Amino acid sequence: xxxxxxxxxxxxxxxxxxxxxxxxxxxxxxxxxSEINLGREGxxxxxxxxxLRNEIVALKKLEQEQKEVALRIARIxxxxxxxxxxxxxxxxxxxEALAKLEAEKKPLLQQQNQAKHNLDxxxxxxxxxxxxxxxxxxxxxxLLKELSDLHALNPPPADLETRSANITARQARLPEERxxxxxxxxxxxxxxxxxxxxLNAVEAELSVVEKNIARTRSEFxxxxxxxxxxIRAQQEAAREARAQHQTVEERKNPAYLSIGxxxxxxxxxxxxxxxxxxxxxxxxxxxxxxLQHKAELALLSSQIxxxxxRKFYFxxxxxxxxxxxxxxxxxxxxxxxxxxxxxxxxxxxxxxEQFERAxxxxxxxxxxxxxxxxxxxxxxxxxxxNLPRDAVRITRALTTNEAGETREFNLVQARRDxxxxxxAITTDKSFQKRSISGLPxxxxxxxxxxATADKxxxxxxxxxxxxxxxxxxxxxxxxxxxxxxxxPD
Numbered sequence: 001x002x003x004x005x006x007x008x009x010x011x012x013x014x015x016x017x018x019x020x021x022x023x024x025x026x027x028x029x030x031x032x033x034s035e036i037n038l039g040r041e042g043x044x045x046x047x048x049x050x051x052l053r054n055e056i057v058a059l060k061k062l063e064q065e066q067k068e069v070a071l072r073i074a075r076i077x078x079x080x081x082x083x084x085x086x087x088x089x090x091x092x093x094x095x096e097a098l099a100k101l102e103a104e105k106k107p108l109l110q111q112q113n114q115a116k117h118n119l120d121x122x123x124x125x126x127x128x129x130x131x132x133x134x135x136x137x138x139x140x141x142x143l144l145k146e147l148s149d150l151h152a153l154n155p156p157p158a159d160l161e162t163r164s165a166n167i168t169a170r171q172a173r174l175p176e177e178r179x180x181x182x183x184x185x186x187x188x189x190x191x192x193x194x195x196x197x198x199l200n201a202v203e204a205e206l207s208v209v210e211k212n213i214a215r216t217r218s219e220f221x222x223x224x225x226x227x228x229x230x231i232r233a234q235q236e237a238a239r240e241a242r243a244q245h246q247t248v249e250e251r252k253n254p255a256y257l258s259i260g261x262x263x264x265x266x267x268x269x270x271x272x273x274x275x276x277x278x279x280x281x282x283x284x285x286x287x288x289x290x291l292q293h294k295a296e297l298a299l300l301s302s303q304i305x306x307x308x309x310r311k312f313y314f315x316x317x318x319x320x321x322x323x324x325x326x327x328x329x330x331x332x333x334x335x336x337x338x339x340x341x342x343x344x345x346x347x348x349x350x351x352x353e354q355f356e357r358a359x360x361x362x363x364x365x366x367x368x369x370x371x372x373x374x375x376x377x378x379x380x381x382x383x384x385x386n387l388p389r390d391a392v393r394i395t396r397a398l399t400t401n402e403a404g405e406t407r408e409f410n411l412v413q414a415r416r417d418x419x420x421x422x423x424a425i426t427t428d429k430s431f432q433k434r435s436i437s438g439l440p441x442x443x444x445x446x447x448x449x450x451a452t453a454d455k456x457x458x459x460x461x462x463x464x465x466x467x468x469x470x471x472x473x474x475x476x477x478x479x480x481x482x483x484x485x486x487x488p489d
Contacts, residue, residue, distance in 0.1 A: 006304055007312025013301045020297060024290040031283035036253050038280050039260030042270040046259045049266070055255040062252050069245045076238045080231055087227045094220035101213045108206040115199035122195050126188035133181045140174050143167050340409055341482055346398045350376070352391040378471045379412045381458055383431075384424025385468075390414050392466075409475050414466045421468065425460055432456070436480045439463075443473050 039046070043059065046052045147167045150160065157163070260280065263269070269277035340347065364372040379387065379394055395411040414421070425431050431442040443456035459473040461480050469479040481487040 003308035003311040004315070006308040007316070010301065010304055010309055010312075013297055013304075017294065017297045017301070020290055020294045024287065024294065027283060027286045027290055031280070031287050032257060034276065034280045034283045035260035035264060036256045037260070037273075038263055038270070038276040039256035039258065041273045041276055042259060042263045042268065043256075045263060045268050045270060049262060052259055052262055055258050059252060059255050062248050062255075066245060066248045069241055069248065073238055073241045073245065076234050076241060080234045080238070083227055083231050083234065087224060087231075090220060090223050090227065094217070094224075097216050097220070098213060101209060101216060105206065105209045105213070108202060108209060111202045112199065112206055115195060115202050119192065119195040119199055122188060122191040126185065126192055129181055129185045129188050133178065133185065136174060136178050136181060140171065143171050143174075147171075340395075340397045340411070341399060341478055341487065343399045343401075344397045344409070345400055348396045350394040350396075352387060352394060356388050377408065378410050378458065382412065382421060382460060382468065382470055383428050384421040385412070385414070385418075390416075390421075407475055408471060409479055410469065410471045411463070411479070412468050412470060413464075414468070416466060418462060418466055418468055422462060431460075436461075436477060437484055437486070439480050439484060441473075441476060441480060 043056070046056060147164065150157075150163055150167070153160075264277060264280040264284065267277070364375070376387070376394055377396055379385070379391070385391065391412055392415050393413040395413070397409040397411075399407050399409070401407070425442045426433070428444075431444050433440055433442050435441065439461065441459055441461040444458040446455070446457040456473050459471065459476040461469045461476050463469045463479060463483040469476045469483075478487065
């Protein structure tokens with residue numbers, strides 16, 4: 001079994017090498033950062049080393065480029081500030097112009113409201129005059145009718161002359177009243193016309209002012225949108241310039257790195273930051289230590305027997321394949337309540353809980369007892385099993401052999417443990433107990449007089465914690481064999 005120890009040792013070495021590589025990458029980044037900082041602060045000291053002349057020249061070019069970019073950024077920011085001031089000035093001018101137009105609009109609104117009020121008054125007066133004229137005409141018609149009715153009386157009344165004179169006098173006054181009403185109507189109509197003309201004039205002036213307000217607001221808003229677009233363009237240019245400035249700064253890092261490494265190798269520290277040299281040396285020592293540890297681990301790994309390592313890998317692979325096969329068999333096995341023969345043709349599964357909840361089983365038991373008995377089959381004959389209270393699911397399966405004979409298999413799943421049912425069966429003297437490979441089966445002798453005396457007609461077996469196999473003895477025996485794995489399911 002030495003190959004197992006060898007394999008685990010190699011795995012431990014691999015883990016250590018991986019951890020060392022991670023630590024080495026981390027320390028390498030810290031070393032590079034410390035050397036860049038040392039080179040940035042030690043640029044003045046680098047001028048004393050001729051071999052760093054190229055790096056210094058490159059740094060000067062990059063610094064000049066950075067200055068140009070910084071100047072462009074300053075100009076862009078100044079332009080943004082100027083545009084912001086223009087936007088504020090535009091907002092102030094817009095507020096002033098709109099306030100002036102609103103001041104012109106206010107008296108026009110008052111005149112419009114007053115004109116509408118006057119028009120309503122004149123229209124009401126005109127309607128009143130029209131109504132009085134119609135009433136006068138109605139009175140005239142009534143007088144004419146009354147006069148004609150009076151003359152039509154036979155014999156005429158004694159006061160005919162008097163009544164006729166009164167009606168005639170009233171008719172004589174009507175034309176003068178009607179003439180006054182007509183003159184009043186003409187005056188009211190003229191007043192309505194003049195009021196409408198005044199209202200139309202005021203509304204025309206108000207419409208002109210409102211158009212001026214809308215045009216002014218549109219002009220100022222268009223100017224503000226243009227300034228806002230200019231600001232966004234300038235801000236985008238500023239972002240690009242800052243990104244370019246950062247890119248130039250990053251392009252300086254290789255030169256700073258070369259200078260920092262050279263200063264660290266020579267032991268030269270910048271006067272304003274002497275701690276950077278000690279930090280770079282400390283990071284360099286850490287990187288060297290990790291490199292040495294990595295080399296030692298590689299040496300130990302190279303000394304391991306490759307043949308034993310191959311044996312270990314083969315064993316691990318074999319175990320994984322075996323586990324995969326076991327899991328495949330486990331997941332493809334049927335559920336615990338459906339241990340049925342492999343030759344099963346038809347399966348009928350009844351959810352007893354849903355039947356009881358819908359009151360369907362109760363109605364069939366009362367109204368169609370034969371239908372209910374034929375539906376659940378031999379399950380109804382199990383002693384001590386109350387189907388409405390205890391049963392959860394009833395499964396019935398049919399198979400047909402080569403001779404054309406039909407066999408029926410019945411499984412009933414209880415709501416809880418079936419110990420009470422088993423106790424009721426064991427105390428029933430009509431049941432006889434026997435075993436199949438240690439699994440008990442109870443058989444009941446036939447109760448009919450014409451049945452064969454030595455051949456049981458009903459059997460029960462417990463094939464699960466809450467599952468019973470019921471039916472004919474041969475079918476129950478086969479279900480027991482399927483449950484024990486002695487026959488395929």
